[in-house]
Structures are given as C-alpha cells and as structure tokens.
Amino acid sequence: MIVIYILVLLFIVASVCSVLSIHKDMPLHERTTKVLTSIILLMLVVIGYFLPVYGAGVYKIHIFIFFYLTILFLTLLTLYMAVSQWKNDYRSLSAILIPLTTIIAITSLFFINSPRYMVISADNGIMVIHIVLALLGEVLFFVAFASSVLYIVVSWQLQKKTSMKFINRFPSLTVLSRLTSFSLSRSFFFFTAGIIFGIIMLYQFYGNISSGSPKEILMYGAWGIIFILWLIKRAHVTSNYYLSIIIIVSFLILVIVFTASNVVVTSGFHSFR
C-alpha cells in the first residue's frame, strides 16, 4: 500500500519536472523526468509481481488492476517516446502524457480497496489477451488525445504571433499531426483485436457473442468513435485543427461516460458483478 503512495508521489514529481522542462527549458528537468519515469516503471513491475491476481485456479481481477495496467502501458509508452522516432519531441510529449497519467494514478487510489472484481478461470488465456489489447487501444487513443491538445496549443501560439520562445519548446504541427495519425491507427488496430478476442472468449465460455453489459456497449461505442476518427484522418475530410478538436471532444465524452457509468452502475457492470 505504502509503495503505491510512493509511486503516486513519484508521478507527481515527474509531472512537475516534465512541465518544468517545457516551462524553464532546462535539460536537467528532462533528464530528471526520464530517470523518474524509469524508476516508476521499475516500481510498477515490482508492484505487478505482488498484485493479488492469481488464487485457487482462478484469476481474481480487481478493478484496481485495470488502473494499474493503464498506468503501466502509459508509462511504457512515455519511455518508448524517449527512444523512438518521437525522441526529439519527447520533452513536450512527456509534459502532457505524464501529468495525465498522474491523474489516472491519483484516481486509482480511490479504487485500491474496491470490492468490485471479476473471476476468470486460470486456463482462460484469451481473457488476458483481450484485456491487454483493449487497454493498449485505449492508451493509444489517450496519446492521440494528448497530441491533439498539443496541436491546438501550438496552433494558437502560432496565430498569436508573439515570441518564438514558447513555440520552440513544442513539436511542429506536422509532427503532432503525424503522431495523432500514428496513435489513432494503432489504437484502432489494438481495439479491434481486443474486441475480436473478447467475442471469441464470450463465445467459448458463454456460447454467446455478446453479454449486453453496459461496459461492452461502451466498448463498442469507443471502437466506433475511434474507427470514425481514423477514417476522417485517413480520408483527409477536414483540417488537422478541426480533427484535433473532434478527437479531444470524443475522448473527453468517452472518459466522462466511462467514469460516470462506473460510479452510477455499481452492479452488473461488465464482468465486475
């Protein structure tokens, strides 16, 4: 328990450093952010090892584990940014990804002792694949949201025509548009694969391809939104600016609906029965 609080504290410090790296433009803050993110990842791996997932031939997955996996994937993705084709823009991307991950980490604290869980057979490998793929899809949609926010910020700054001091700390509009495209396409791919595995699993264990749970409906809704956004991006239907706004709005609606449904529907919600 104390380790999780330390982890959240580290997230807060890393967030401050990542925002400072943009605000103060000092390499020291960027280095500290990378070091802290690496430490966080190590801690997440250690925490994951001790999470009570397996017991008496079944997986008992608490709602906290979903938060844990989301945070883990986002942290991995943030570190991936530091070594991949996006490394030149790591500073500004981390300045938005880490604080948002921190918000999720803080939110997760309220669910540590939540009694809501689901039980699946330990033989059921498909369930794990379904969860991992769907979460990866969600996390990448989160990245598309982050890059869209940055696109709007840079666009506003360029139209304000003030000093270049601020603009220079952010990636170019083309890079941000490319990142949105990159994360949307991968989000769509993982989400689709996640849903397919979910359907297979349901069919195998319940002989049905749908459980009709609110979360399942929400997942299909999210998939539909990501699919439409991906199509808009591919077909160049609208300008990057308006697409960014559509992505931001869609993401926020999904988050609000997801959070609200989790709060309002306390029983019979997907597998957390």
Next chain:
Amino acid sequence: MKEYLPQIGMVGMSHKTAPVETRECFAFDTGVLEAFVTTAKENDILEMVYIATCNRMELYFVSPHIEDATQRVIHLLEQFAGLTRDRFEPVLYKKYHKEAVRHLLCVASSLDSMVIGENEIVGQVKDWYRWATQHNTTGTILNKLFHQAFRTAKRVRTETEIARNPLSIAFIAVELAKKIFEDLSKHRVLLIGAGEMAELILKYLTKFKIGTVILANRSLHNAQRIANEINQDATIITLAEIIETIPRVDIIISSAGAHHYVLTKDMVQEALKKRTQPLFLIDIAVPRNIDPAAGHIRDVFLYNIDDLKSIADENLKNRLNETKLAYQMIEADTEEFLHWYESLQIVPLIAKIQKTFETIRNDELKKYRRRKLKHLEDKDFAIIEELTRQIMTKTLHIPISYLKELGTHCHSKEAKEKANLLKEIFKL
C-alpha cells in the same frame, strides 16, 4: 607563493571601442602574425593567443611581469600595425587576471558580440586558439583558460535561450515555417512579386532545402532572375494562375507592388477546401497583399512584416533577459578557473620536493652502484632502481596529495604558513 606564478593579461579593441579603420590595421596576415609571436616570445611573453574577427582584435598572454609585458605587447602592436601608439591606445582595453578571464568567457559566449547570442564567435575563437597551439604559443595556463571558455560558451548556448530564437526577419520566417511543417523538403513555396525581403526569405528556404519553388510575377524576366539567383529549379507562372496554384502550395510569400489584396479571405478559404494541411502566408508587401481576415481562418498562419518585426523584437528582449543567467554562469566558471589557477602556485613547491627526493635517490644509487652493488648485472640493478623509485613515489604520495589540497586554498594565511614551513623543513 605568488612569486612563482605567471600572470594572465589581455589587450584588445572591439566594435564597442574602436572604428573599423583602426581595427583593420590589426588584422595581421599569417606571415606578419608569425613574426609577431616570435618577437613576443623573445620579450618574456610565455604564452599568447591572438584573436581577430571583423568586430574585434584581442591578445591574451601570460607573463611573469604582466604590466611590463602589456607595455611590450602594445609596443609590438605599434610596430607591426604601423600605427603610432597615440592613435590606438585610447581605444585599447587592458585587462588582467580575473577581468581578463571573465572577458574571454564573455567573448566566447557571444555576450560581447554585436548581436548577442550569435553562433560564429566561438568558432572563430576556436580557430585562433588552434592556430596558436599549432605555433606552440600556448602553455598550461592559456590551454586551460581557452578550454574553459569553450565549455562556458557551450553551457551558455545550451542552458540559456540566448542563442535560440533568431533575430533576422528572414530567418524568423523560415523558423516559423519549420515549426509548422518540420521537414521543408516535402513542401512547396509560392513567391508572389519580387521584393528584396521576400527574395531573402526564399533564399533561406532554399538553403533549408524547400521542396518546390513556384514564382509568380508580372515580369517573366524578373521571375527568371530570381530563379537563377536561388540556384534551384523553379516553376514560373503568371499572376492570373495564382488562384489555381494556392491549393497545391504550403507557403506563400507575397511581395507584389499591388494596391489591392492579391489574396482575399475567400480565395484562401476556397483553397483550403481542397487541402487539409496548414497554410503559411508571409505578407512582406506594403501596402499588404493578403487580406488580414485570411489570418483568422483555422490552419492558416498569416504573418505580415510588422508581425515578423515584433517577433524579432520579442526575441531580442528574451535574449537580453537571458544574459543575466549567462553572466551568472560566467562568474561561476571564472571562479572555477581561478581556483585551478591559484592551485598552480603550489606546483613549483611540489616539483622542488620531488626533485630533492629524486636527487637523493639518484646520488645514493650511484654511490651503491660504484661500491657495494658493483657485482650486480644491469638488469638486476634496474630492478633495484625501479624499487627505489616506487618507494619514493609511494612515500611522497600522501604529502603531495596534501600539498595539492593546500594549493586550492593557497591565498589563505594558514596555507602560506604551511607552505613556508615545508620549505624550511626541506631547505627548499
């Protein structure tokens, strides 16, 4: 301890103190400079680095008697530049010790440049330092000082924003284009008209390998001239063809001598229906060629000459704000260098102690070689020689480490007393 240590000094003139007619007299060519440093060496100047750029001439030197050396250097300048002393001495600045160190760090960090934050100066200082090392005119002190200056310049450049944001209008336009499109090689630029500033921006864009250039001009002859000047393949179109070209280009630079808007908001809006990429419009013309209302369209970035000028002013203001931080870095690095420099005062004492022990060791070995060890073969005696050297080195290791530590506080009274005591003990 101080009497052992040569001093650092500098003389120079810059755009701040001397007119170009005076400065140019001191821009020596290589032959003259070689003769100059040779004569300087003969005049008790132990180390010397000459720096000449279009904005300054400076001489950094090391000598045991720095004020006399300065007079000799000025005399040499008089001789080699062919100017009488009274014509250049009033514009000459002289700095010693800490002031000289701090000045070099400021120069290398471009804080003393005409355009604060410019990048060329550190390269020029490096070139002159290289010349000096190739001609063996540097030694321990100036080598350390110049390396410190290069480190400080790098720190100032990377840890402050002093050199980050451009000041020239043309360069700002290119930087903005890069902030929108990143890789310019995949994008197209349309130049309308042929103003001087617009051509300069186009030249900068071609320098950064802009993909395609399209020139629209009333006079085909003018368009052809620009195409030849930028040294890149360009498509030449007439002004009437602009409307159908706009959707295909990403950057438009307008500088036509028209008294009406060449590009209206409707034209830009219509073009945007056929594209999803942003559009960067630069309106350099006065009166303006592009309807300002076009700048309110999303994903259209319209900058006129005043916008670019105000960014240049803002960038300059930011640079000046950053100088405070840069001066703090220079102050800290100057202190760090002086700390090292002061520690040199202990070096002669260490050398004397080592020499005394070495003399004793050699004398004793020779004595034993002649008498008690004369039966030994050379290779066996070499082992004994090595053994005694090792014993001496290890014996002296702790006291020498202590002396080096003492050297870093050598201006304190206590350190001076300890050093004097050591001299007495070893009769140095």
